[in-house]
Amino acid sequence: MNNSQHLSHSSGLNRERAEEVMKTQGLSALIATTPENIHYVIGSQLRASNWTMQIYAVLPADRSAKPCIVIPTNRLGVVAQFGITGVDIFAYSDFFVEGSIEGKPSTDDIDLFYSLLQTTVIHPGPVEALKAALKQLEIEYQPIGIDEMRIAPDILTRIKEEAPDRPVIPAYKLFREIRLVKTPFEIEQLRQAAQLNERIEQELIDLIAAGVHEKQLADHYRLAVMRAGGTPAMTAVGAGPRSALPLIENYFHTIETGDQIRFDLCLQLEGYWGDTGRTVVAGEPTAWMKKHFDAVKSGWETALETVRPGVKASEVFHAAVSRVQREGIPHYRRQHVGHAIGLELYDDITLSPGDQRILEPGMVLCVEVPYYELGAGGFQIEDTIVVTPDGYEFLTHMERKLFTK
Amino acid sequence: MNNSQHLSHSSGLNRERAEEVMKTQGLSALIATTPENIHYVIGSQLRASNWTMQIYAVLPADRSAKPCIVIPTNRLGVVAQFGITGVDIFAYSDFFVEGSIEGKPSTDDIDLFYSLLQTTVIHPGPVEALKAALKQLEIEYQPIGIDEMRIAPDILTRIKEEAPDRPVIPAYKLFREIRLVKTPFEIEQLRQAAQLNERIEQELIDLIAAGVHEKQLADHYRLAVMRAGGTPAMTAVGAGPRSALPLIENYFHTIETGDQIRFDLCLQLEGYWGDTGRTVVAGEPTAWMKKHFDAVKSGWETALETVRPGVKASEVFHAAVSRVQREGIPHYRRQHVGHAIGLELYDDITLSPGDQRILEPGMVLCVEVPYYELGAGGFQIEDTIVVTPDGYEFLTHMERKLFTK
Structure with missing residues (x-):
């Protein structure tokens, strides 16, 4: 697969500063939920089509670990179009696209979309997808910060119930603190x-x-x-x-x-x-x-x-x-x-x-x-x-x- | 004051349907926090400049009572420009504008802005402003629904603590239910x-x-x-x-x-x-x-x-x-x-x-x-x-x- 230049993206993320803030707060990851904080983590905005749709970006404190995104399956094509690579994807909910591109006219973003459709595990909902992301990062029961401004409160409650002993703190202000010094x-x-x-x-x-x-x-x-x-x-x-x-x-x-x-x-x-x-x-x-x-x-x-x-x-x-x-x-x-x-x-x-x-x-x-x-x-x-x-x-x-x- | 036609606004609000939904849920008011639900209540969108800024519209079950809005004081000028009348305004936080328009060149929106600046009580913050709105509606201790999608969680907690015995339920879905049948x-x-x-x-x-x-x-x-x-x-x-x-x-x-x-x-x-x-x-x-x-x-x-x-x-x-x-x-x-x-x-x-x-x-x-x-x-x-x-x-x-x- 050839990702040409128009598919590349850059990020302003300062992982060193993020790591410091997480260390001070004793956190293993920060979870972005607002478009701005998601953009900060992955270098692109992913917008929801209404308030119930949940999109998250998980930024692990461990700088050697990749960030993860939690998205509805129908956003895989958008991820491909913006060439959002360097993140692990945890998709949820049904979305149907048929066909195969083998030997047929295609474009870089369709190549990437097709490959994502083949390889991405689809979870039933955002709670399960986020859980899988934290599990893969091996921080499922570690303290986390969640950007509280754009997560549906009932979903936040369910995330807390998944691991009742895990500390979860609001993280909108922590993201803002990280973002205050620009790269x-x-x-x-x-x-x-x-x-x-x-x-x-x-x-x-x-x-x-x-x-x-x-x-x-x-x-x-x-x-x-x-x-x-x-x-x-x-x-x-x-x-x-x-x-x-x-x-x-x-x-x-x-x-x-x-x-x-x-x-x-x-x-x-x-x-x-x-x-x-x-x-x-x-x-x-x-x-x-x-x-x-x-x-x-x-x-x-x-x-x-x-x-x-x-x-x-x-x-x-x-x-x-x-x-x-x-x-x-x-x-x-x-x-x-x-x-x-x-x-x-x-x-x-x-x-x-x-x-x-x-x-x-x-x-x-x-x-x-x-x-x-x-x-x-x-x-x-x-x-x-x-x-x-x-x-x-x-x-x-x-x-x-x-x-x- | 002459509010010419460009200052008039209309609303798609169906108060009858809203009243029914509130009656079924045993609520005295619904509080809109997302721009869409605020638009539904007052006929105009009032956008915040970041996620911490709080803007609410209070829709009382009692159809003879006016809706109320809770806004930062600096939004009074926007309220005037969009000719949002027919609502009671509860403003919060400092904002300084000097001068007087008596006998000077003005426009309809400046007339209205000036009059709002003279008459609006400024509360210390959104919690106090909302409390004053509910008090004026004489429903301070009645059950309410709050659109949970665009209220800062710490503010929601403080609102609940203001009257710990008052039931507060999530209302985003109730607004959506009301909005489902269009006027x-x-x-x-x-x-x-x-x-x-x-x-x-x-x-x-x-x-x-x-x-x-x-x-x-x-x-x-x-x-x-x-x-x-x-x-x-x-x-x-x-x-x-x-x-x-x-x-x-x-x-x-x-x-x-x-x-x-x-x-x-x-x-x-x-x-x-x-x-x-x-x-x-x-x-x-x-x-x-x-x-x-x-x-x-x-x-x-x-x-x-x-x-x-x-x-x-x-x-x-x-x-x-x-x-x-x-x-x-x-x-x-x-x-x-x-x-x-x-x-x-x-x-x-x-x-x-x-x-x-x-x-x-x-x-x-x-x-x-x-x-x-x-x-x-x-x-x-x-x-x-x-x-x-x-x-x-x-x-x-x-x-x-x-x-x-």
Whole structure:
């Protein structure tokens, strides 16, 4: 069987960090159930067609052991199409495909699918399939962590009953802890996502003119993201009074000369998120706009100057907010000035007063210091950075200014 | 405040059926946690930005009481943009927006957002917000059902501890039971989704020619769905040998003369799913293709002839499968010949041997009798119907034939 390049896949998995977290918790395996954590383990998302369908990825603490996946039999073809190899497969439930490919026209993914159909043992359900996976790993009665966010509670109960003395702890947060420090592969994926976002954001800026409707800009964004192979998500395009709305998912305003336009744009590219933002004025900015943009930008610069390994997330928050307050918005308040980004739009750290975690090299953060004033306008400047041993490096490159058109 | 038409929304909620289900179960309220069930209760989806964010919709059994939503404060603006009125709002956690709109340029959604910011009580977290909602409904200590699929387990535990004597049962399946019989509003939404799907499927058929890559067809589908305001999902476009792959999410084949092409296309439009399919031959169908398509189509016709109120889902399955076996594919096997569709791609009933539920007027079903033969080809014919008092009515209108190009 010849798996050509389009069938190869890569994973951002940091098994060393995963092993450490499992060691600290005394666990022999972590079981991913959410699409994001499954993606982390196997390098591809496998999506269910409804909430009852169960898909898991088992990550053993033993780094010499292969991860396993638990899937309905009908997902074998998807596994083949995405060339998900390097995992052991435990399938469950009936699915019928007939025929044979011997001596007939085929493709690499059909070769692989056919071979999987011949070799995969089909279990009656997800509980039995997971049990078989743990048995093969020889950890059937060892303590495990299960990502609790996307497993049907009745299935979780049955898994616990299978081995009542085996400790089972929730693992969603453990996966998030592992995913917090990105591998070079992940940093590259996040760079691609951020730069795609910026490229399209520049196209939106180019389109801005009096008479253009917010909806036209949002549609342009979404179609451009799709054309580039990504998936568009929250597309905050707010013009004039609507620039002061924090989250924007509906569009009502036609741009007029003098309007300020706030962008906060989110997409996914091969599972990894991009989230960047800028502010633009259609015409000449007023003194009020300049003053407030400058204040926000000062806070954002202070946030960046504060970012380096060893600093607490909360310190970045306090430095940024107090700077904005000093620079012209004395009443400035904010719940956070940024967040980790990765396979989730909001990975685990937020640059917020309650987050005392310490920044480390390899963490990827969106730094944003927005200001929203209803009846006046809103400002956004959001960039993506990776924490480095000396400070940080930008994954984004667009100019950081109050754009005018 | 003038809520113009673009802010209005409609709901497919069947409160009578919901009341019946709650009465049977002895419940005072159902709490939706998945986006689909929340959509069902309030007529709009409210999406969380990660798995820890909690959003609920409370549907009281008492039909004179308003539904309630539990949301993070930062979702108030989204509630305003989608004009979600007719619900009581219980917000939680900090979110800062400054300013006032008195006498300043505004829009309807900003008016509503501003008014919500003035009047909404902010609770410390989702547990407290939900407790306040149940208290206002005067059912704080009454039995409730909670959709168990999208609530963080630690939050569910805390909700149970708030009132240890109050019965709390899982409610995901109860919502699915309520949603199984569609309201006229929902049937219309599903008709729109199916017809959009068919319109674009016809465009794909028109594009078929030797030299066209599967990926071009898939991209055309996805962009056309987006342009029409929908969200594309599984886009099975398989040509030649790949027509035999059941689920297709990756594309490798360029169409050659004589290839058969199987489509199974899924989209969401305003929350409701479309899922239709056809088979096309690029050139002259072979005798083998005609024979197998005719067998599959006979089974599909038999499924439809069997559908009427009072019939079991399993009866439709057996009638269809045995017809295909008689008509030319004696080894034909299949796990189901269709499924309910609605706010989930797979709503609760499947036309399968294990499903003994009785069909009722108002159920909307996708009827499909596909055949997959690796090394040979695959066939699909999938339409959407609504069960009527006399039998069924098509929501789809495309010709049911083996298309040729």
